[in-house]
Amino acid sequence: MFTEPAVTLDERVELASAEWLAESERFLGARTRGLSLPAFSISERLDNPPPHLATSERDAPFGYTLRFAGDQVTAEPRPDETADCYRVADYTASVLYATIVYDGDAREGAVREAGHVTRMGLGDWQGRMPIESISNLCGELHDHMAARTVNNPDIRHRAEALGLADNLRDLDERGYTILPGAFTEEFADELRAEAHRNHDAAPPDVGFRATMLLRRGRLWEEAVLHPWVLTLMEHLLGRGCLVYQSDTIIKGPGLDTHPGLHSDYGASRIPEPFPDYCLEATAVWAIDDFSLPNGPTVVMPGSVAKRSQAPKGATRDGTKPLVMERGSIALWHGGLWHGAMPRSAPGKRTSLHNAYCRQFMRPLERYDDIPQEILDRNPPALATLCGLDDAFGKSGDHGADFERLGYAAKMGYGATTLPA
Structure with missing residues (x-):
C-alpha cells in the first residue's frame, strides 16, 4: 500500500x-x-x-x-x-x-x-x-x-532567478556541472555527524554505504529538496521526477570504490542506444573535500553523446577528476561515464549521493509508503519525489487513478516547458 x-x-x-x-x-x-x-x-x-x-x-x-x-x-x-x-x-x-x-x-x-x-x-x-x-x-x-x-513550475525562470543558467548549459553541453558553495559548513558538519552515526550503527558486512536515507531523519529530507539540485534535476528529468536512491559513502584509506568506469543506467538495465533524453541523474555532495588524495569522482567528458554503457575494462585514463571543496555539489547526467580515484590520504571522506529519475521509471529505493509524519513536516515537493503524485501502482477495483493521471497532465509531468 x-x-x-x-x-x-x-x-x-x-x-x-x-x-x-x-x-x-x-x-x-x-x-x-x-x-x-x-x-x-x-x-x-x-x-x-x-x-x-x-x-x-x-x-x-x-x-x-x-x-x-x-x-x-x-x-x-x-x-x-x-x-x-x-x-x-x-x-x-x-x-x-x-x-x-x-x-x-x-x-x-x-x-x-x-x-x-x-x-x-x-x-x-x-x-x-x-x-x-x-x-x-x-x-x-x-x-x-x-x-x-x-515550486514555480517554470523551470527556466526558476533556474535563472537562482543563478543557475551556466549550470544548465554545462549539463546540456558536458553532461555534468559543479555547484560550489551549495551548502554551509554548519550543514556539512550536521550531515557528516549523522552519516557517521548511521555507518557506525550498521552491521560490519554492510560495506561503505548507508542507504534509504529519507527514512532516517530531517537532515536527509532537507537535502533531497535542495532548490538548486531540484531545479537542475527537473531540467534534466522533467517535472514530477522521483528519488531514485539516497545514500552516503564513507571512504577510508586505500579504498577504491569504483576502479573502472560505468554509467548510472546500468542498475535499471537501460538498453542501448540510450534515449537522447535523460532518464536518471545523480547529485554528489562533498561533505568533505573532494581533493585528489581524498579520492574524488572522475568523469569522461563527451561520453553522454555515445549513448551506451562504458565498455568492459574501461579505465580512468582520459577522465577528469571532479575536484571540489567541502560544501560543493557535483551533478551529472545518468549516461555520463564516471568512476572514482582511490583514496590515498589518511582518515575518511564522507559524501552524500542523491539520485533522481523520471516519473515513469522504477526507483531503486521505495518511498511511496513513507510515514505520514514525514510528509506532514515537508512541502508537497517531497510527496512528489516519493512517487505519491503519479498514478503508477495505484489502480484499484474501479480502474486507474484518474485524479492522479489528470494532475500529472495538468502539471506537465515529464516535461521541462510549461504546459499549454
Whole structure:
C-alpha cells in the first residue's frame, strides 16, 4: 500500500496565486470568526515573479495584502506599500521560505540553508509589527500554506532567478556541472555527524554505504529538496521526477570504490542506444573535500553523446577528476561515464549521493509508503519525489487513478516547458 498525503492534489497552490489567496482567506476567516481584531494590514511585494503569474498590467507590482478587521480577513492580489507591515522580496527567494513547514520547530537549519542558497535572504519587514494574536494567526497560516505550496513550475525562470543558467548549459553541453558553495559548513558538519552515526550503527558486512536515507531523519529530507539540485534535476528529468536512491559513502584509506568506469543506467538495465533524453541523474555532495588524495569522482567528458554503457575494462585514463571543496555539489547526467580515484590520504571522506529519475521509471529505493509524519513536516515537493503524485501502482477495483493521471497532465509531468 502507499501513503495518501493529508494534503490532496487539488489543494496545492503556487505562492501568491489566486488559489493561494483564496485558501489563505478561507483559512484565516475560519480562525477569526467571533474575534474582535484591530484593523491591521500586512503586505508583500514579490519582485521577478514567473511570467504566468505576473499581472497583465504592464509594470504593475505583484504580491498580496492581508487585511484584518474585527472577525473579517481579506486577501488581496496586489501589494500595498502603505500597509501597516510591508516587505519587498524576490519571488523565488520567498518561495524557499514559504515552503518551510515549522510545525512548532524552529527549523533553524532549513532557514539558514534557504538564506545561503538564495544569496539574498528576504528583506526586513517595514512599519509596525502586528499584535500577538495576529502574529500567531500568521504563523498558523504559514505552516498551513507551506504544506500546500508548490515550486514555480517554470523551470527556466526558476533556474535563472537562482543563478543557475551556466549550470544548465554545462549539463546540456558536458553532461555534468559543479555547484560550489551549495551548502554551509554548519550543514556539512550536521550531515557528516549523522552519516557517521548511521555507518557506525550498521552491521560490519554492510560495506561503505548507508542507504534509504529519507527514512532516517530531517537532515536527509532537507537535502533531497535542495532548490538548486531540484531545479537542475527537473531540467534534466522533467517535472514530477522521483528519488531514485539516497545514500552516503564513507571512504577510508586505500579504498577504491569504483576502479573502472560505468554509467548510472546500468542498475535499471537501460538498453542501448540510450534515449537522447535523460532518464536518471545523480547529485554528489562533498561533505568533505573532494581533493585528489581524498579520492574524488572522475568523469569522461563527451561520453553522454555515445549513448551506451562504458565498455568492459574501461579505465580512468582520459577522465577528469571532479575536484571540489567541502560544501560543493557535483551533478551529472545518468549516461555520463564516471568512476572514482582511490583514496590515498589518511582518515575518511564522507559524501552524500542523491539520485533522481523520471516519473515513469522504477526507483531503486521505495518511498511511496513513507510515514505520514514525514510528509506532514515537508512541502508537497517531497510527496512528489516519493512517487505519491503519479498514478503508477495505484489502480484499484474501479480502474486507474484518474485524479492522479489528470494532475500529472495538468502539471506537465515529464516535461521541462510549461504546459499549454
